[in-house]
Amino acid sequence: MQVRYLNGAKLGHVEESFVARLKKGDSFLFAGHQVQLVRFRDMTAWVRRAKKVSTQVPRWMGGRMALSTELAWAVQERLEQAGAGKYEGAEMQALRPMLELQKVLSLVPRRGEMLVETTQSREGHHVFVYPFAGRLVHEGLAALMSHRMGQSQAASFVYAVNDYGFEIVSNAEFEIREVNLRSWLDTADLERDILVSLNTGELAKRQFREIARVAGLTFQGFPGDYKSSKQMQISSSLLYEVFQNYDPDNLLLQQARQEVLDRQLDQRRLRETLETLAQGRIVIKDLKRHHRWGSLYMWSVCGKS
């Protein structure tokens, strides 16, 4: 998303997720200037110079760039050292209080250990799983696991992923025991379950958004030009439904499914990850009696390290 001054000068780009959190009049630091959001239209955030100083700075979440296996491995190693009380370097020192709190409230997982935390909140029943396998694989794992959980008991699921693990929130309580977890993360019937979770989930729909844009279906306007004809606009989720209802064999839909299968639900990588997990230990921490932010600490630690 572009950031421009009201006089038209372009400042640069920020991520949509950042601007989405801002309200009109909120100021943030961008491109070395204190700016204030005036309005937000046609994928452009219009700003003016702000008088008040704000500490808000846009942050790139790394978009869709996933952690490589090597990096995931390195992070795990750092965590293992931290688990043993060794904090090397300024970054680890900075994280020390958080990791130590994590150790008290839950656990800092060692190599070959997969930490599973459960907790409850007003929002629902949460399960946090930390396989350290990268964002894409986690997305696949979360889709697969929530599908399999749904098989054993009807419920609705929402999941969130980051590079270190994933979280599944459901409206029903599940018994999180090692036996159950192992059966949800089993390689048996993997192929069948992948296809089913692909069709029921939102994965393909989300992937379709990008495809629709590349295919020119959701027109973003010519660079530097204002978006024209309002009657030519349609959202990608509506498009997805149109294709699904009236042209289910459409090549663009197939492309979306294929991309999900190749990326999030890459069978080979999923299978490898599941096999590694099957060999490792699973440690389950029920945070119900603890401070329930425990697992959220881990979550934010993950986002930063």
Add this chain to the structure above:
Amino acid sequence: MKNWPGGCGPWRLILKVSGDLIVELRGEEVRLCPERVMFWPREKTLFVADLHLGKAAALRAGGMPLPGGSTLHDLERLDAVLQRCGAERLIVLGDAFHARASLRAEGTMQEILCWRKRREQVEIILVPGNHDRRAGQLPQELDFIICPGPWRWGPWTLQHEPGGVSEGHILCGHLHPGIRLKGFGRQSLSLPCFYSEPEQTVFPAFGSLTGLARVRPKRLSRIFVVTGEEVIEK
């Protein structure tokens, strides 16, 4: 069911009959139907807004390779609800057609005319909306009566865009109101709704190729959410 503060609002007596919500509005009994329409039994009149017929065709004409079928599907839905309510009159509160290209698209127009022929005994009145104005002259065979809004009829004022002051209760569309319902376990669902304020009721968009504009409940507003099968008050 909650009432307007002081019980002075226009909506009273809420009853539910197999998905429909029967309410008394300005002294008239009307039904809010899950097909995103309102039926007025006394005049056997069906009110609907934002059909956006031929939207896919218009987008196709603009170079987007969309599949056909959505307009036909909408016509079938409309037909079914006309039949179910036994309506003799249909009032479209604007945006019957999406764009000029919708009228030029032969296949789509054929479907629409064919449907019109089958239902020729139904009187169709169009209160033109912004899209209709751009679409231009409608073909004679369609047999639509054009009544520019705001048009006073009985207790109602019929117009496309919300707002304005009138003695009648304003029935309008244009906004495509929708509401997000949230549930336990971070469930959330966006659904079309009738958005009603003391002086006006905004209809949900009928066309299936239409998006939603999220509305926020205000102090004096009432929201009737349309799920696939029923109408419920939020």
